Amino acid sequence: MLYRLFPIIIVLILAGCEDDISLSNGTVTQLGDKGILIGHFSQDGTKLVTVDSSNSLSVWNSDTRAPEFTVPQDKMPDMVREVVLSKDNNMLIVVGDNQLRFWSLTSKKLVTKVNFTGVSGYGYISSVALSPAMDKIVVAMSDGTVNMAHLHTQVNNQFAPHSRPVMHVEWDDKGELFLTAAQDGKLALWRFGSPEPVFTKEFNHRVTSLAVRNDFSEFFVSDALDNQVIASLIDGADKSELKYMARFKVFRKALFIEQSRLLATSSSKSQLTIWDTKSGNELGTWQINTVNSGATIVDMYAPSKEKLVTLSSDGLLEEWALNMLANRR
Structure with missing residues (x-):
């Protein structure tokens, strides 16, 4: 039995070595010293x-x-x-x-x-999104309320499609449609001004992460346990599902790397993971630079398909060379 296991162990070791690609170009700067x-x-x-x-x-x-x-x-x-x-x-x-x-x-x-208030009277604002033309705004509340307000006319259409805090709102590129996702596990696409969803998706746990492509063709959504999918923004149908060895992963921030098949996600810890959006395969996980233990990524920006910049809760800006993943699928 030991002889049979030996080749498998060697393969696993070699596979692990492949993940040791260094993407980080190091910390660019630190914004302040108070986190x-x-x-x-x-x-x-x-x-x-x-x-x-x-x-x-x-x-x-x-x-x-x-x-x-x-x-x-x-x-x-x-x-x-x-x-x-x-x-x-x-x-x-x-x-x-x-x-x-x-x-x-x-x-x-x-x-x-x-x-802005919720329908319950006790809700607080949990998420806000301004339309690309800056004429409309969606103000979501902790009681599940969604306010759809015209900034020029000051008309506000209010409805309550969720039962828990709405933590994510994302506009389309034309300012006509928007996505909401909440702690009740529900995600929906809406046409501004209408209380009827274009489509809905439901998950077993609260939604922790949501990202959309710039052209609003697809989105990534993760619940709090083991359901992470990339889906079409035409009808909400799943296109791929993220694959990993762990029993579950926690996803916080997410970003599509435009003009590529890459998706970047952050964990609740000091980790950055890059995925192939077509296959759902995990291409690797890397530790961000930190000053304090427990630091996390608070936002990400990709100026090109070959470069990613992360901002951590320590205030560190760090650059990553994504071209190192060009041949990995």
């Missing part, structure tokens, strides 16, 4: 917005890594639930429990405040 609670790259990657542990919000230039604007502390909500940058990088939305504060980044002034 990052919330962090987002702008859509074009030229800006970064962060909220640190002292409730300080800064907008950074991605090239110079210098802060361009900091919201005055007396203008900050007691708890920041989310921050949103407009597509043109001229508008910043700071989200509190029940209020959106709109800032002009060109004039660096607070423009207006808008309040």
